[in-house]
Amino acid sequence: MKFGDSPKRKNRVLLSSGSLSGFGLDGILAAAATAGFDGVELIVDEHEETVRPLIIRELCRSRNIPIPVVHSPFDFLNPPGWEKDEVSRVKRSVALAEEIGADSVVLHTPYYADRVFRRWLEEDLAALQGTTRIMLLVENMPCYRKPFGRLGRFLGASDLLERDRKGPWRLIPEFLLPRCFPLSDPERMARFPHIVLDTTHLGTGGLDPAEVFTRLGERVRHIHLSNFDGREHLELRSGCLDLAEFLRRTATESYPGGYCLELVSERFPSRNPDSIPALLRDNLAFIREHARIEHGA
DSSP: OOTTSGGGSTTOEEEEGGGGTTSHHHHHHHHHHHHTOSEEEEEOOSSGGGSOHHHHHHHHHHHTOOOOEEEOOOTTOOOTTOOSSHHHHHHHHHHHHHHHTOOEEEEEOOOTTOHHHHHHHHHTHHHHHTTOSSEEEEEOOOOOOSTTTTHHHHHTOOOHHHHTTSGGGGGSOGGGSSOSSGGGSHHHHTTSSSEEEEHHHHHTTTOOHHHHHHHHGGGEEEEEEOBOSSSSSBOTTSSSOOHHHHHHHHHHTTOOSEEEEOOOGGGSSOOOGGGHHHHHHHHHHHHHHHTTOOTTO
């Protein structure tokens, strides 16, 4: 594979740089290439190397692995020299993606208190999309749709998202309800033409990823994969979500987009660095097997 080929592939499988936080960008790229991933999704963070196009391009060339997706920084990350407001960060992420040859930028739905970003996302995102070849992908965030997360599904807990639309519940301020990211409900996500479907975040609401995938249809253009058991971003074989069935559903419905393994390293079974290559290969094999992706296809 030559550098730059992978972004054009159907059903590419990427590794989120957040899965190996602390490894440094060069270490992350090396680990992804060794494990056999098609590329890396770069989370822009507080490290200088994540905001310097020349450094990023050189590291990609030296490791012979591309970065086809850029993830705009979370609100608690402070990239050096970047503004702190979300709209400016999205625009900076788009410019960075253009400079390094990526094709997509991931952005989160807004936190309940960020009214400015929410208004921009609902009213002005389409205008920005019209100015760039970069696909702007909106990611669903934790919905906390049922008390106790996915466990609430089995306990028969009330669906507070539905209740707050009816009767006296509508009078309760949004910030008092367990929905920190109010646009992340699947019905509200459907307003966006390009969606990143995050399986762990669906798990917080007791939602079935396969069912939501089918409901949102062709809007889903990228998928963040991890499992959930009350803790987020677990390995694919651990947790409550049936990710094998989910991946088979994406294959059955001829999903044309990509996948990204997005784990939290603090929850790896072993923190021994020597175990990381095997862990990454195992999760990558799980994705390719159940999504029916032929390696190198």
